[in-house]
Amino acid sequence: MKKTVFVGALAVAGLSAGIAAADTLADVQARGKLNCGVATGVPGFAYTDANGDWQGFDVAVCRAVAAAVLSDPTAVEFVPTTGKTRFTALASGEIDMLARNTTWTFSRDVDLKFDFIGINYYDGQGFMVSKELGVSSAKELDGATVCIQTGTTTELNLADFFRINNLSYEPVPIETNAEAQQQYLAGACDVYTTDASGLAATRASFEDAANHVILPEIISKEPLGPLVRHGDNEWGDVVRWTLNALIAAEELGVTSANVAELASAAGNNPEINRLLGTEGTLGEMLGLDADWAVKALSVSGNYGEVFEKNIGETTPIGLARGLNAQWTSGGLLYSPPFR
Amino acid sequence: MTSLTDPPKESFRLGMLIYDTRYRSLTIQVVALIGFMIFAAWLINNTLVNLAVQGKSIGFGFLSDPAGYDINQRLLDYNSQSTHWRAAFVGLLNTLLVAFLGCITATVIGVLVGILRLSNNWLVARLMTIYVEMFRNVPVLLWIVFTMAILIETLPAPRAFRGENPEASMVLFDSVAFTNRGVYLPEALFSRGLGDMPIFPDRDSPACQPTEDGSVEDGCGVFQISLDLILILAVFGAGLYGSSVIRKRADRIQNQTGDRPTTWYLRLGVVSIPTLIVLAALGFHLGYPALKGFNFQGGTYLRNSLIALWLALSLYTAAFIAEIVRAGILAISKGQTEAASALGLRSNRIMSLVILPQALRVIIPPLISNYLNLTKNSSLAIAVGYMDITGTLGGITMNQTGRELECVLLLMLVYLAISLTISAVMNWYNESVKLVER
Numbered sequence: 001m002k003k004t005v006f007v008g009a010l011a012v013a014g015l016s017a018g019i020a021a022a023d024t025l026a027d028v029q030a031r032g033k034l035n036c037g038v039a040t041g042v043p044g045f046a047y048t049d050a051n052g053d054w055q056g057f058d059v060a061v062c063r064a065v066a067a068a069v070l071s072d073p074t075a076v077e078f079v080p081t082t083g084k085t086r087f088t089a090l091a092s093g094e095i096d097m098l099a100r101n102t103t104w105t106f107s108r109d110v111d112l113k114f115d116f117i118g119i120n121y122y123d124g125q126g127f128m129v130s131k132e133l134g135v136s137s138a139k140e141l142d143g144a145t146v147c148i149q150t151g152t153t154t155e156l157n158l159a160d161f162f163r164i165n166n167l168s169y170e171p172v173p174i175e176t177n178a179e180a181q182q183q184y185l186a187g188a189c190d191v192y193t194t195d196a197s198g199l200a201a202t203r204a205s206f207e208d209a210a211n212h213v214i215l216p217e218i219i220s221k222e223p224l225g226p227l228v229r230h231g232d233n234e235w236g237d238v239v240r241w242t243l244n245a246l247i248a249a250e251e252l253g254v255t256s257a258n259v260a261e262l263a264s265a266a267g268n269n270p271e272i273n274r275l276l277g278t279e280g281t282l283g284e285m286l287g288l289d290a291d292w293a294v295k296a297l298s299v300s301g302n303y304g305e306v307f308e309k310n311i312g313e314t315t316p317i318g319l320a321r322g323l324n325a326q327w328t329s330g331g332l333l334y335s336p337p338f339r
Numbered sequence: 340m341t342s343l344t345d346p347p348k349e350s351f352r353l354g355m356l357i358y359d360t361r362y363r364s365l366t367i368q369v370v371a372l373i374g375f376m377i378f379a380a381w382l383i384n385n386t387l388v389n390l391a392v393q394g395k396s397i398g399f400g401f402l403s404d405p406a407g408y409d410i411n412q413r414l415l416d417y418n419s420q421s422t423h424w425r426a427a428f429v430g431l432l433n434t435l436l437v438a439f440l441g442c443i444t445a446t447v448i449g450v451l452v453g454i455l456r457l458s459n460n461w462l463v464a465r466l467m468t469i470y471v472e473m474f475r476n477v478p479v480l481l482w483i484v485f486t487m488a489i490l491i492e493t494l495p496a497p498r499a500f501r502g503e504n505p506e507a508s509m510v511l512f513d514s515v516a517f518t519n520r521g522v523y524l525p526e527a528l529f530s531r532g533l534g535d536m537p538i539f540p541d542r543d544s545p546a547c548q549p550t551e552d553g554s555v556e557d558g559c560g561v562f563q564i565s566l567d568l569i570l571i572l573a574v575f576g577a578g579l580y581g582s583s584v585i586r587k588r589a590d591r592i593q594n595q596t597g598d599r600p601t602t603w604y605l606r607l608g609v610v611s612i613p614t615l616i617v618l619a620a621l622g623f624h625l626g627y628p629a630l631k632g633f634n635f636q637g638g639t640y641l642r643n644s645l646i647a648l649w650l651a652l653s654l655y656t657a658a659f660i661a662e663i664v665r666a667g668i669l670a671i672s673k674g675q676t677e678a679a680s681a682l683g684l685r686s687n688r689i690m691s692l693v694i695l696p697q698a699l700r701v702i703i704p705p706l707i708s709n710y711l712n713l714t715k716n717s718s719l720a721i722a723v724g725y726m727d728i729t730g731t732l733g734g735i736t737m738n739q740t741g742r743e744l745e746c747v748l749l750l751m752l753v754y755l756a757i758s759l760t761i762s763a764v765m766n767w768y769n770e771s772v773k774l775v776e777r
């Protein structure tokens with residue numbers, strides 16, 4: 001009898017620890033804050049501005065989710081994570097979602113038990129070298145010293161690329177983008193390799209950006225996207241459809257400038273109406289307010305606006321839309337319909 | 340009715356477990372033990388339940404999969420196709436290397452500083468105090484990062500050595516290059532070397548098929564041992580043994596006759612001549628590093644990360660060892676010094692013959708904990724990208740496979756094993772220097 005009570009108490013203690021993490025949406029709403037994992041600092045993607053506020057392309061996803069769920073884009077606790085700490089932080093429940101240039105791969109999805117809820121940047125791994133070295137192709141990098149962030153896909157791609165091409169190299173493992181930048185600029189490594197977008201962003205912060213080139217070879221596919229834990233599908237849906245709302249809004253022509261007006265009354269485009277909650281009950285299905293998408297879009301506009309503001313061609317980072325254009329303009333962005 | 344009554348039979352009552360001093364401490368211990376076991380069971384259960392909720396299971400099979408990543412400093416043959424086991428082992432060797440180097444330099448510096456801190460020279464003593472306080476009072480991680488930053492920012496990049504009028508040049512007759520990637524030293528080469536011996540080779544594997552010169556590839560066997568090195572070490576060791584025989588004979592003669600025969604040239608010859616002959620027979624020569632492509636090629640390459648970690652750990656630990664040495668010396672009563680000088684010994688001989696041997700008894704136990712600290716502190720290696728076992732098994736392997744629990748358990752076991760081994764060796768040494776009481 002005593003024994004069963006004891007075992008039962010253990011089971012309850014164990015279960016309650018497990019279950020507590022399973023309803024993230026309710027947790028976030030009860031807490032009044034979204035814990036969002038971001039990079040420690042990559043210009044354009046996730047960085048703190050002069051006022052100490054987080055800004056950037058990945059940060060915008062966190063803010064949009066916070067606006068949709070909590071009606072407040074500033075109700076976000078940003079948790080800087082390195083390539084190594086990000087997955088532990090997510091799996092342990094320290095963060096509710098991760099938006100940190102993270103590549104969607106089979107093993108992360110299946111083995112590490114995460115759900116990638118979409119792709120917000122189609123990328124590939126590139127190499128950056130100083131122009132002084134006179135290198136024009138990655139195939140000429142035999143014997144080079146390469147700075148590489150540990151715990152990333154790029155570390156594995158790098159090993160494969162050099163092995164397959166029968167080239168030798170000296171890896172210098174590094175934890176954060178800032179350290180990599182320091183070592184690279186001091187010439188402690190010849191090459192810095194990571195996602196091409198990250199390279200462009202890093203280069204943009206150099207004083208002598210023009211003296212560095214990104215080599216033409218892109219050696220991998222790096223679809224970057226936000227992710228959540230496996231097994232909490234309601235929360236996964238919230239994050240997935242918030243990202244889809246940003247993408248669909250661009251396709252439908254909803255911008256930060258006209259979203260308030262479009263949302264004030266139902267118009268004659270039914271999909272816009274459903275997206276903005278003037279028709280149908282999509283918000284309710286997600287467990288959110290009817291105007292959840294309006295709030296998400298009011299933060300900094302649709303996907304295209306976020307892109308242009310943070311990393312687009314008018315910014316120092318100067319990334320072209322390329323693969324990240326809407327499918328209607330030859331890119332890969334394609335949100336499933338809001339219906 | 341008898342008038343004699345037996346003394347009341349003492350019966351056991353439950354209350355006695357608490358009120359009877361004979362049982363009380365036992366009761367408390369049993370309760371504490373049960374409490375601890377419940378807590379441990381709760382922790383384990385909680386872990387298992389949470390793992391099950393996340394859909395993960397515990398297993399070590401992943402360690403046999405290819406690691407997929409490269410390691411720059413490898414004392415064993417390793418490539419990205421090797422297993423996670425091997426990556427862990429390469430990391431372990433790197434941990435042991437830096438711990439070994441660190442313990443030696445920390446001891447040398449620590450003993451020197453400890454003695455100098457007691458010096459009668461005001462300036463020297465004060466400088467040593469500054470050193471000790473500076474290193475003891477700043478976290479070792481900062482020292483590691485700081486040392487690395489200095490190496491990276493002050494030394495020239497390899498490309499500065501290039502061109503007609505290079506900004507930087509090699510030192511010591513063009514044999515050593517200090518760069519911000521590390522130091523390149525000449526290496527020992529053997530033109531008539533014996534090659535390497537593969538250990539546990541798999542004769543059928545392609546790597547083990549002999550090439551034209553009869554040698555096999557790096558991948559053959561679990562690891563390979565340099566036969567040249569073994570031969571040289573064996574001959575050198577034999578020389579040292581010969582030298583100690585000569586010394587013992589000299590001791591004997593001195594004890595019998597009072598005169599000590601001059602033996603230094605004999606001892607020097609016994610150690611050096613056979614070794615030199617073997618070196619010449621193997622065709623010993625130095626290979627010099629030379630700038631080729633992006634980096635220096637050839638020579639021995641001491642990476643920045645190793646140097647920074649080694650230096651910072653040694654300097655930091657040496658500050659503690661210095662204090663231990665000072666305390667040990669101060670623990671020997673002043674009468675010993677005075678007695679020794681009354682015998683006419685000079686002060687450095689007093690130190691080495693009278694004081695230090697006695698102080699060692701006080702010094703060694705805390706010295707052990709400092710060796711252990713240094714070894715465990717070496718797990719900060721990742722801060723400078725040194726691939727120790729925390730960087731391989733506890734870093735990249737853990738991260739790429741998501742097996743936190745397994746990797747951390749293994750890591751803890753490894754550090755435990757290393758620490759226990761160091762303790763055992765040092766305790767054994769402590770026994771041997773202990774004062775033999777009559």
Ligand SMILES: N[C@@H](CCC(=O)N[C@@H](CS)C(=O)NCC(=O)O)C(=O)O
Pocket residue numbers: 038039040041042081082083100101102103149151152153154175176177178194195197198199222224
């Ligand atoms: N996409 C790769 C690499 C991601 C990565 O680590 N990118 C770097 C460079 S863009 C980064 O975000 N660093 C952020 C930081 O240092 O905090 C992955 O998911 O493994």
